[in-house]
Amino acid sequence: MKIGIIGATGYGGADLLRLLWQHPKVSEIITYTSSQQDLHIHESYPHLISIYEQKLEELNADKIAEDVDVVFLATPPGVSSELSATLARSGAQVIDLSGDLRLANPAIYEAWYKRRSAPVELLNKAVYGLTELNRDQIRQAKIISNPGCxxxxxxxxxxxxxxxxxxxxxxxxxxxxxxxxxxxxxxxxxxxxxxxxxxxxxxxxxxxxxxxxxxxxxxxxxxxxxxxxxxxxxxxxxxxxxxxxxxxxxxxxxxxxxxxxxxxxxxxxxxxxxxxxxxxxxxxxxxxxxxxxxxxxxxxxxxxxxxxxxxxxVVKGASGQAIQNWNVMNGWDESTGLNVAPTYP
Amino acid sequence: MKIGIIGATGYGGADLLRLLWQHPKVSEIITYTSSQQDLHIHESYPHLISIYEQKLEELNADKIAEDVDVVFLATPPGVSSELSATLARSGAQVIDLSGDLRLANPAIYEAWYKRRSAPVELLNKAVYGLTELNRDQIRQAKIISNPGCxxxxxxxxxxxxxxxxxxxxxxxxxxxxxxxxxxxxxxxxxxxxxxxxxxxxxxxxxxxxxxxxxxxxxxxxxxxxxxxxxxxxxxxxxxxxxxxxxxxxxxxxxxxxxxxxxxxxxxxxxxxxxxxxxxxxxxxxxxxxxxxxxxxxxxxxxxxxxxxxxxxxVVKGASGQAIQNWNVMNGWDESTGLNVAPTYP
Amino acid sequence: MKIGIIGATGYGGADLLRLLWQHPKVSEIITYTSSQQDLHIHESYPHLISIYEQKLEELNADKIAEDVDVVFLATPPGVSSELSATLARSGAQVIDLSGDLRLANPAIYEAWYKRRSAPVELLNKAVYGLTELNRDQIRQAKIISNPGCxxxxxxxxxxxxxxxxxxxxxxxxxxxxxxxxxxxxxxxxxxxxxxxxxxxxxxxxxxxxxxxxxxxxxxxxxxxxxxxxxxxxxxxxxxxxxxxxxxxxxxxxxxxxxxxxxxxxxxxxxxxxxxxxxxxxxxxxxxxxxxxxxxxxxxxxxxxxxxxxxxxxVVKGASGQAIQNWNVMNGWDESTGLNVAPTYP
Amino acid sequence: MKIGIIGATGYGGADLLRLLWQHPKVSEIITYTSSQQDLHIHESYPHLISIYEQKLEELNADKIAEDVDVVFLATPPGVSSELSATLARSGAQVIDLSGDLRLANPAIYEAWYKRRSAPVELLNKAVYGLTELNRDQIRQAKIISNPGCxxxxxxxxxxxxxxxxxxxxxxxxxxxxxxxxxxxxxxxxxxxxxxxxxxxxxxxxxxxxxxxxxxxxxxxxxxxxxxxxxxxxxxxxxxxxxxxxxxxxxxxxxxxxxxxxxxxxxxxxxxxxxxxxxxxxxxxxxxxxxxxxxxxxxxxxxxxxxxxxxxxxVVKGASGQAIQNWNVMNGWDESTGLNVAPTYP
Structure with a gap:
C-alpha cells in the first residue's frame, strides 16, 4: 500500500518513518508538508540519511487522496479538522494523530482547546483508536482518531x-x-x-x-x-x-x-x-x-x-498505536511491523 | 564552635562540609568515620581539595564528645540510636540526620524500618527539627532529629x-x-x-x-x-x-x-x-x-x-535544615551560613 | 539456526537478544550463564518479559557445542580464551565480543590487559571482525574476534x-x-x-x-x-x-x-x-x-x-557488528536482521 | 559600591546576581535591559524570587555611568563595542564579559566574528582579564575584557x-x-x-x-x-x-x-x-x-x-572570573565573594 504522512518533520512523523521502514505492507511512503517542500527528509532528520532519500511534497488534500491508500496525520491542532473529511471522502484510510477528532462534544473541545471544533458529522465518523479496547469498531473504521499519549x-x-x-x-x-x-x-x-x-x-x-x-x-x-x-x-x-x-x-x-x-x-x-x-x-x-x-x-x-x-x-502514545490501528483496519496481524523489542539500556 | 561530622563520606556529610566552610560560627571541623580513617577528605571527594586538607578520624563516641561542641550525624540507620545518648550526655549538641529518632512510637519504627528502635527515653529527648513549624522546641533542644527529605x-x-x-x-x-x-x-x-x-x-x-x-x-x-x-x-x-x-x-x-x-x-x-x-x-x-x-x-x-x-x-531535606536547626538552637540568625542563592541554570 | 549466547545478562548480550528476536535465520536462542542459572531472562531484564520466556542455562562448553550452531560470547576477559577453542573444535561458529582474541601478539595483550593471553594457535585462527574492511577473511572464518567499540x-x-x-x-x-x-x-x-x-x-x-x-x-x-x-x-x-x-x-x-x-x-x-x-x-x-x-x-x-x-x-560497537559478521560468515545479506532505523529523538 | 549589570536576563548575568548577593563590597545592584524594562528579575528567573525584588531598568549609557561604580556587561556581541567607551569615560569600572574587546587586531575579529570590530583605541584600553596570568595589568585597568570560557x-x-x-x-x-x-x-x-x-x-x-x-x-x-x-x-x-x-x-x-x-x-x-x-x-x-x-x-x-x-x-568562564577581576582592580582579596565550594554531587 502507498502511505502518505502529513507532518513528517515532527517527532510523531519521524517515528512513523522509523517503524514503517520495515513494515511489509508498505510499498511507498510520500511525505507532505505545508511549509518545507523540496527539503529532503534527511535535511530535517540526519538520522534518516540513506534510509529515506525523497523530498517533502506540497500538501494538497485532493492530490494526496489520489496518490495514497492511507494517510497518517501527525499535525498540529486544526489541520485534520480541515483535511480529514476531504481525504476520507476520496476513499483513503485516515489515521489522525492530532487531538482534533477525539472529543465527541464540540463544546468541550472548544472549552479545553480554545479553538473551533471539527464539525459534528466528522467527529461522528471518527473511531477512537485505543486499540485494545475498541478493536471491533476500528476494524470497520475509515477514520481513526488516535488517542493522546x-x-x-x-x-x-x-x-x-x-x-x-x-x-x-x-x-x-x-x-x-x-x-x-x-x-x-x-x-x-x-x-x-x-x-x-x-x-x-x-x-x-x-x-x-x-x-x-x-x-x-x-x-x-x-x-x-x-x-x-x-x-x-x-x-x-x-x-x-x-x-x-x-x-x-x-x-x-x-x-x-x-x-x-x-x-x-x-x-x-x-x-x-x-x-x-x-x-x-x-x-x-x-x-x-x-x-x-x-x-x-x-x-x-x-x-x-x-x-x-x-x-x-512516541510509539504506543502516537506512531506505534497508529500503525497498530492501521493493521487492525486492514485485517492484518495487529503486530505487523511492530515487533520491535525495547532498546535497553 | 568546634564541629564534628560523623558520616562525612556520604552526600549529606559532603554537603554539610560545603555549607559550613563559610559559616561564621565554625572554628574547626573534625570528620569521623567508622571505616576509612586516615583517608583525606579530598581522596573521597576531590571537589573539596584545597578546601579541606584534614584526614578522617576514628569514630569514638567518648572522644568526640570531648573534642567538639556539636555533632552532626549523617549516618546509616542504627548508628545514632547508639551514639546520640552518649554524645548528648557529655554536653555536645546533637543533630541527627538519620531516621533513627524521628518516630516516637518504637513499634511503628520497627514495623517500617525492620530493625530495632532507639530506646524511648532517647526518642523522648529528641526534638523533630522541622524548623518553620517547631522553632520554640528547637530553641531548647539538645538533640535534634532532622526530618526526612x-x-x-x-x-x-x-x-x-x-x-x-x-x-x-x-x-x-x-x-x-x-x-x-x-x-x-x-x-x-x-x-x-x-x-x-x-x-x-x-x-x-x-x-x-x-x-x-x-x-x-x-x-x-x-x-x-x-x-x-x-x-x-x-x-x-x-x-x-x-x-x-x-x-x-x-x-x-x-x-x-x-x-x-x-x-x-x-x-x-x-x-x-x-x-x-x-x-x-x-x-x-x-x-x-x-x-x-x-x-x-x-x-x-x-x-x-x-x-x-x-x-x-540534600540541603533543605538534610544538610541545610540541619544547619538551620543548629542556628536556632544557639539563638543565631536562622539563615546564618545559609544565604546561598540557588544555582541556575 | 540455533543460537547460543554466553553472557546474556550483560548489555552486549541483552542487545543481541533485542536484535536477534526478529532475525529470520534464528530458530532458537539458548542463553548460558556461569552463575545465575534457573533465572528467567526477564528477571534480569524486565524489558524482555513476554519476548523471551526461557531460563538461563548452565554453562558447559561441550554441551553448548552440541546444542547450537553458533555461539556469541559476550563475556568478561579471560572466558573466551578458555571456551573458544573447545567450541570451535566441535564445529560451532564462534563470535567473541570480548577482547581476548583481538591482539595477535600475546606479549602486548599481557602488557595492556594485565592477564594471561590466549594461546597463539587460537589467536591465529581468530579473524578480526571489522566487517567493512575484512569481509573476505570473515567469509571463511570459524572464529570471529569482534572489534572493540x-x-x-x-x-x-x-x-x-x-x-x-x-x-x-x-x-x-x-x-x-x-x-x-x-x-x-x-x-x-x-x-x-x-x-x-x-x-x-x-x-x-x-x-x-x-x-x-x-x-x-x-x-x-x-x-x-x-x-x-x-x-x-x-x-x-x-x-x-x-x-x-x-x-x-x-x-x-x-x-x-x-x-x-x-x-x-x-x-x-x-x-x-x-x-x-x-x-x-x-x-x-x-x-x-x-x-x-x-x-x-x-x-x-x-x-x-x-x-x-x-x-x-552497543550495536555497531558490539551486538550489531557481531550479527553483521555472522551474516557474512553464512553468505547471507549482510544487513539481515539489522535494518533497524535509529531511534530519534 | 553600586553595581550595574547589563544583560541580567542571560545566564552570565543570572550567575553574577547569584554570586554578588553575598559579596561584602556590594551596596546595591541595578540591572539594565534594552528590551524587557519593568519586568521583575524574578519574572525572568523565578529562582531569584525573594532575593532580588527590583525591576529591570532601561538601558541608557549616560545614566548608568552616573548611577553606578562598576558595570558588568553580560551582553551579546556588538553591545559593549558601543557602550564601553561611554561608560569608561565617565569613570565607572567596566568589565565586559562579551567577546567584543578580546582581540587586539580588528581584522582578525572581523574575520572570525563576521561583524564590525570595536575601535582600536577602545581595544587598546581593555585589559585581558585572565586573572592568574595578568594581575599586574588588571590592577591598573579601567576596562576589563573578560576571557571566553x-x-x-x-x-x-x-x-x-x-x-x-x-x-x-x-x-x-x-x-x-x-x-x-x-x-x-x-x-x-x-x-x-x-x-x-x-x-x-x-x-x-x-x-x-x-x-x-x-x-x-x-x-x-x-x-x-x-x-x-x-x-x-x-x-x-x-x-x-x-x-x-x-x-x-x-x-x-x-x-x-x-x-x-x-x-x-x-x-x-x-x-x-x-x-x-x-x-x-x-x-x-x-x-x-x-x-x-x-x-x-x-x-x-x-x-x-x-x-x-x-x-x-558560567563561573570561572564568565561571572566568577569577572568578580575576581573586579576584586583585583580594587585591591581587595581576590577571592572576596568567591569562596563558594563546588556543589557535589
Whole structure:
C-alpha cells in the first residue's frame, strides 16, 4: 500500500518513518508538508540519511487522496479538522494523530482547546483508536482518531478496574510524568536543555487538554464517573510516560485478585504486559517499543489501589498505536511491523 | 564552635562540609568515620581539595564528645540510636540526620524500618527539627532529629491547610519525585547510570519509611488524620524533590484564599517562598539552596486542592535544615551560613 | 539456526537478544550463564518479559557445542580464551565480543590487559571482525574476534585516509567520548548516577586497552604507524561513541577530495554513511542502529584533517557488528536482521 | 559600591546576581535591559524570587555611568563595542564579559566574528582579564575584557608549559567539551532538550570564535606559536567545560617534572588546583565554583603531554572570573565573594 504522512518533520512523523521502514505492507511512503517542500527528509532528520532519500511534497488534500491508500496525520491542532473529511471522502484510510477528532462534544473541545471544533458529522465518523479496547469498531473504521499519549497510558491502566466497577467514581487521581518529546520539536524556554536538565516540572495544572479525553472514555465505561484529577509533569528525559494512578476501591480487595483481573482482561493483547507481584515497570523498559507495561497493587491501610502504567509516548502514545490501528483496519496481524523489542539500556 | 561530622563520606556529610566552610560560627571541623580513617577528605571527594586538607578520624563516641561542641550525624540507620545518648550526655549538641529518632512510637519504627528502635527515653529527648513549624522546641533542644527529605517537602506543603482544618482527613495523596542523591553514595543497579538515565521509576510502593513520619506529624496537627497515600519515584536527575500533593477540600474555596493563607502562615519564614497565582516551582529553582518553594491551586471541577512543593533534598531535606536547626538552637540568625542563592541554570 | 549466547545478562548480550528476536535465520536462542542459572531472562531484564520466556542455562562448553550452531560470547576477559577453542573444535561458529582474541601478539595483550593471553594457535585462527574492511577473511572464518567499540569508530573513521597514505604517521590523535553502557552493568562509583550525571570525565589516560588494538590494525594498513594517542572520556549518556580524530596531512588537500575518497571507499557499505560538507554526525543519529556515520574536513590553517566518527557502542560497537559478521560468515545479506532505523529523538 | 549589570536576563548575568548577593563590597545592584524594562528579575528567573525584588531598568549609557561604580556587561556581541567607551569615560569600572574587546587586531575579529570590530583605541584600553596570568595589568585597568570560557580552561591549562618553552609550537590540539549553558538562554533546535539529551555533538568545526583568542594569548607567550587546532563539542549537561589538551614535548620529560612545574606556577593562585599523579578532574568537581582544576601527564610512548583542565563555564568562564577581576582592580582579596565550594554531587 502507498502511505502518505502529513507532518513528517515532527517527532510523531519521524517515528512513523522509523517503524514503517520495515513494515511489509508498505510499498511507498510520500511525505507532505505545508511549509518545507523540496527539503529532503534527511535535511530535517540526519538520522534518516540513506534510509529515506525523497523530498517533502506540497500538501494538497485532493492530490494526496489520489496518490495514497492511507494517510497518517501527525499535525498540529486544526489541520485534520480541515483535511480529514476531504481525504476520507476520496476513499483513503485516515489515521489522525492530532487531538482534533477525539472529543465527541464540540463544546468541550472548544472549552479545553480554545479553538473551533471539527464539525459534528466528522467527529461522528471518527473511531477512537485505543486499540485494545475498541478493536471491533476500528476494524470497520475509515477514520481513526488516535488517542493522546497520556490517555493511552491512563486508560489502559484503568480499563479493567473501571469496567469491573471496582473504583469509587470520584476518587481517581492520575499523576502523570512525561519525557520532553511529547512537547514536540519546536524549541521553547520550557524545553531548552539548560532549563530542563537536572530539573523536574509540573505544568498545565488542572488545565491539560487530555483531561476531557480521559473523562469521556471513563464515562463511557462507567456513567458515574464525571471528573478525574489529572496532573502532568515533565521529566528530564526524552521518551517515556508513567501514569501513577490512585483510586479508592469500592470494597476490600487483594492484590492477587487485581492481578488476575488484569491478566484476564489483557490476555489477548500482546502489547500489554502485566508485571508480577511486587514489580513495577520503569519507562525505559518499553523504550522505542509499542508495549504498555502495568504494575498494580492494593493498600489495605488506605483502601487505595495504585496502578503504575508506562508507555513510550512516541510509539504506543502516537506512531506505534497508529500503525497498530492501521493493521487492525486492514485485517492484518495487529503486530505487523511492530515487533520491535525495547532498546535497553 | 568546634564541629564534628560523623558520616562525612556520604552526600549529606559532603554537603554539610560545603555549607559550613563559610559559616561564621565554625572554628574547626573534625570528620569521623567508622571505616576509612586516615583517608583525606579530598581522596573521597576531590571537589573539596584545597578546601579541606584534614584526614578522617576514628569514630569514638567518648572522644568526640570531648573534642567538639556539636555533632552532626549523617549516618546509616542504627548508628545514632547508639551514639546520640552518649554524645548528648557529655554536653555536645546533637543533630541527627538519620531516621533513627524521628518516630516516637518504637513499634511503628520497627514495623517500617525492620530493625530495632532507639530506646524511648532517647526518642523522648529528641526534638523533630522541622524548623518553620517547631522553632520554640528547637530553641531548647539538645538533640535534634532532622526530618526526612520527603517529609520536609510534604509537611511544609501541607501545614497551613491541615492546621486550618481545610482538608478531608482521608483524602491526602502525595505523589513524590526525587533525584538520585537521596539514595546515597553506595552504587546499586537501581542507580547505575545506564539503568537510570532516560528512565523514570516508581519504588517502594506503599512501603516507604517516610510514610509513618508524615502521618505522625499530620496526626499531631489534626487528630482525624491517620493515614495518607505517599508514593515516591526516582527522576533521572541528582538533586531535587517535588511533592505533588492532592487533597479534597472540606468546603468550596478560592485559590486566592489559599494563597493568602499560605503567605500569612509563612510570612516570617525566609526559606519558604509562595509562588504567585498560576506559577508552580520547578526543582531546579531551589538547586543547592535551603529554600522550599510552594505553588498552590484549587480545582472547582473536582473540589481538590493541588500543592506543588519543591526542595533540594540534600540541603533543605538534610544538610541545610540541619544547619538551620543548629542556628536556632544557639539563638543565631536562622539563615546564618545559609544565604546561598540557588544555582541556575 | 540455533543460537547460543554466553553472557546474556550483560548489555552486549541483552542487545543481541533485542536484535536477534526478529532475525529470520534464528530458530532458537539458548542463553548460558556461569552463575545465575534457573533465572528467567526477564528477571534480569524486565524489558524482555513476554519476548523471551526461557531460563538461563548452565554453562558447559561441550554441551553448548552440541546444542547450537553458533555461539556469541559476550563475556568478561579471560572466558573466551578458555571456551573458544573447545567450541570451535566441535564445529560451532564462534563470535567473541570480548577482547581476548583481538591482539595477535600475546606479549602486548599481557602488557595492556594485565592477564594471561590466549594461546597463539587460537589467536591465529581468530579473524578480526571489522566487517567493512575484512569481509573476505570473515567469509571463511570459524572464529570471529569482534572489534572493540572505540576501535570500530576509530578505524572506520581512519581507514580511507591511512590506506591512501595521506597522514603523517606520528600525528594521529583520537579524542573519544563514550556513553556509560560501555562500562557494563556492574555498579561502580564512577558510573553511579549521582556521580555521573551533569558530569564529564576523562579516564584511563594513556592506558586504555583499545590503544594496542587500534595500533595493530593501523600498522597493518601502514607500516610506518607505530603509536597513536587515544584518550577516552565518559559522557553523561547511555549509548553512543564519538571519536574526534585529528591527523596531519602529508600534503595540501581539499575537503572535497577527502569526501570523495570516503564516499568511494565506502560505496558498497550500507552501514557507513558519509555526511555532506559542513555537517557532522551526532551520536544520537545512530542510536540503536548499526550505522557508523562520518563527517570529515580539512583545515588549511593548520594542515590538519578532522574526522568525526560516531556509532552506537552497543550495536555497531558490539551486538550489531557481531550479527553483521555472522551474516557474512553464512553468505547471507549482510544487513539481515539489522535494518533497524535509529531511534530519534 | 553600586553595581550595574547589563544583560541580567542571560545566564552570565543570572550567575553574577547569584554570586554578588553575598559579596561584602556590594551596596546595591541595578540591572539594565534594552528590551524587557519593568519586568521583575524574578519574572525572568523565578529562582531569584525573594532575593532580588527590583525591576529591570532601561538601558541608557549616560545614566548608568552616573548611577553606578562598576558595570558588568553580560551582553551579546556588538553591545559593549558601543557602550564601553561611554561608560569608561565617565569613570565607572567596566568589565565586559562579551567577546567584543578580546582581540587586539580588528581584522582578525572581523574575520572570525563576521561583524564590525570595536575601535582600536577602545581595544587598546581593555585589559585581558585572565586573572592568574595578568594581575599586574588588571590592577591598573579601567576596562576589563573578560576571557571566553574555552580560552580560560585552555590557557590556564597551557600557561606553564608554553612559558617554559616545553611544547612544539605546531603540535597543540585542544579538544574541548562544554555543557549547554555556554550556548545561552535563547531556545534553538541544537539545544532543544529532546535533541540534546542522550546526545553528543561536535560543532563549529575549525571555525569557533575562541580560536583566535587562544592563539593571540599563546603567541604573546611564545612567538613561534601561530595556530592551534581547537575543537568544541556539546555535552548533555548544563554546566562545565573540559579542555583535553595534547601537545608534543620538545624533549623527554617526566610526569613528576611537569607536576612540579604546574604546582610552582600556580602556588599563589587559590583558584587553580593541580591534581595528584594519576588523578584527573571531572567537570562536576568544580560545579558552581570559581576553580580551575588541572590534571597532567606525559606519555613516553608518543612523547605527548596530555592536560585535562576543567572549569564551570558560567563561573570561572564568565561571572566568577569577572568578580575576581573586579576584586583585583580594587585591591581587595581576590577571592572576596568567591569562596563558594563546588556543589557535589
Amino acid at each position: 497520556y490517555p493511552t497510558a491512563t486508560l489502559l491502566g484503568l480499563a479493567p478496574l473501571i469496567k469491573a466497577q471496582l473504583v469509587e467514581p470520584e476518587s481517581i487521581i492520575i499523576d502523570a510524568k512525561s519525557g520532553t518529546s511529547g512537547a514536540g520539536r519546536s524549541p521553547s524556554l520550557m524545553t531548552h536543555f539548560s532549563e530542563m536538565n537536572e530539573n523536574f516540572k509540573a505544568y498545565q495544572v488542572n488545565t491539560h487538554k487530555h483531561v476531557p479525553e480521559i473523562e469521556q472514555v471513563l464515562h463511557s465505561w462507567n456513567e458515574q464517573i464525571d471528573t478525574v484529577t489529572f496532573q502532568p509533569h515533565l521529566v528530564p528525559m526524552v521518551r517515556g510516560i508513567m501514569a501513577t494512578i490512585y483510586a479508592k476501591s469500592t470494597k476490600p480487595l487483594t492484590e492477587d485478585y487485581l492481578r488476575k483481573l488484569y491478566q484476564t482482561s489483557y490476555q489477548e493483547d500482546r502489547f500489554v504486559r502485566i508485571r508480577p507481584s511486587g514489580l513495577y515497570p520503569a519507562t525505559k523498559e518499553v523504550y522505542g517499543s509499542n508495549f504498555c507495561d502495568i504494575g498494580i497493587t492494593y493498600d489495605e491501610r488506605t483502601g487505595r489501589i495504585t496502578i503504575v502504567s508506562v508507555i513510550d509516548n | 520527603y517529609p520536609t517537602a510534604t509537611l511544609l506543603g501541607l501545614a497551613p491547610l491541615i492546621k486550618a482544618q481545610l482538608v478531608e482527613p482521608e483524602s491526602i495523596i502525595i505523589d513524590a519525585k526525587s533525584g538520585t542523591s537521596g539514595a546515597g553514595r553506595s552504587p546499586s543497579l537501581m542507580t547505575h547510570f545506564s539503568e537510570m538515565n532516560e528512565n523514570f521509576k516508581a519504588y517502594q510502593v506503599n512501603t516507604h519509611k517516610h510514610v509513618p513520619e508524615i502521618e505522625q506529624v499530620l496526626h499531631s496537627w489534626n487528630e482525624q488524620i491517620d493515614t495518607v497515600t505517599f508514593q515516591p519515584h526516582l527522576v533521572p536527575m541528582v538533586r531535587g524533590i517535588m511533592a505533588t500533593i492532592y487533597a479534597k477540600s472540606t468546603k468550596p474555596l478560592t485559590e486566592d484564599y489559599l494563597r493568602k493563607l499560605y503567605q500569612t502562615s509563612y510570612q516570617e519564614d525566609r526559606f519558604v517562598r509562595i509562588r504567585p497565582s498560576g506559577l508552580y516551582p520547578a526543582t531546579k529553582e531551589v538547586y543547592g539552596s535551603n529554600f522550599c518553594d510552594i505553588g498552590i491551586t484549587y480545582d472547582e471541577r473536582t473540589g481538590r486542592i493541588t500543592i506543588v512543593s519543591v526542595i533540594d533534598n | 572505540y576501535p570500530t569508530a576509530t578505524l572506520l573513521g581512519l581507514a580511507p585516509l591511512i590506506k591512501a597514505q595521506l597522514v603523517e604517521p606520528e600525528s594521529i590523535i583520537i579524542d573519544a567520548k563514550s556513553g556509560t553502557s560501555g562500562a557494563g552493568r556492574s555498579p561502580s562509583l564512577m558510573t553511579h548516577f549521582s556521580e555521573m550525571n551533569e558530569n564529564f570525565k576523562a579516564y584511563q589516560v594513556n592506558t586504555h586497552k583499545h590503544v594496542p588494538e587500534i595500533e595493530q590494525v593501523l600498522h597493518s594498513w601502514n607500516e610506518q604507524i607505530d603509536t597513536v594517542t587515544f584518550q577516552p572520556h565518559l559522557v553523561p549518556m547511555v549509548r553512543g561513541i564519538m571519536a574526534t580524530i585529528y591527523a596531519k596531512s602529508t600534503k595540501p588537500l581539499t575537503e572535497d577530495y577527502l569526501r570523495k575518497l570516503y564516499q568511494t571507499s565506502y560505496q558498497e557499505d550500507r552501514f557507513v554513511r558519509i555526511r555532506p560538507s559542513g555537517l557532522y554526525p551526532a551520536t544520537k543519529e545512530v542510536y540503536g542502529s548499526n550505522f557508523c556515520d562520518i563527517g570529515i574536513t580539512y583545515d588549511e590553517r593548520t594542515g590538519r584533517i578532522t574526522i568525526v566518527s560516531v556509532i552506537d557502542n | 574555552y580560552p580560560t580552561a585552555t590557557l590556564l591549562g597551557l600557561a606553564p608549559l608554553i612559558k617554559a618553552q616545553l611544547v612544539e609550537p605546531e603540535s597543540i590540539i585542544i579538544d574541548a567539551k562544554s555543557g549547554t549553558s555556554g550556548a545561552g538562554r535563547s531556545p534553538s533546535l541544537m539545544t532543544h532538550f529532546s535533541e540534546m539529551n542522550e546526545n553528543f555533538k561536535a560543532y563549529q568545526v575549525n571555525t569557533h570564535k575562541h580560536v583566535p583568542e587562544i592563539e593571540q594569548v599563546l603567541h604573546s607567550w611564545n612567538e613561534q606559536i601561530d595556530t592551534v587546532t581547537f575543537q568544541p563539542h556539546l555535552v548533555p549537561m548544563v554546566r562545565g567545560i573540559m579542555a583535553t589538551i595534547y601537545a608534543k614535548s620538545t624533549k623527554p620529560l617526566t610526569e613528576d617534572y611537569l607536576r612540579k612545574l604546574y604546582q610552582t606556577s600556580y602556588q599563589e593562585d587559590r583558584f587553580v588546583r593541580i591534581r595528584p599523579s594519576g588523578l584527573y578532574p571531572a567537570t562536576k568537581e568544580v560545579y558552581g565554583s570559581n576553580f580551575c582544576d588541572i590534571g597532567i601527564t606525559y606519555d613516553e610512548r608518543t612523547g605527548r603531554i596530555t592536560i585535562v583542565s576543567v572549569i564551570d563555564n
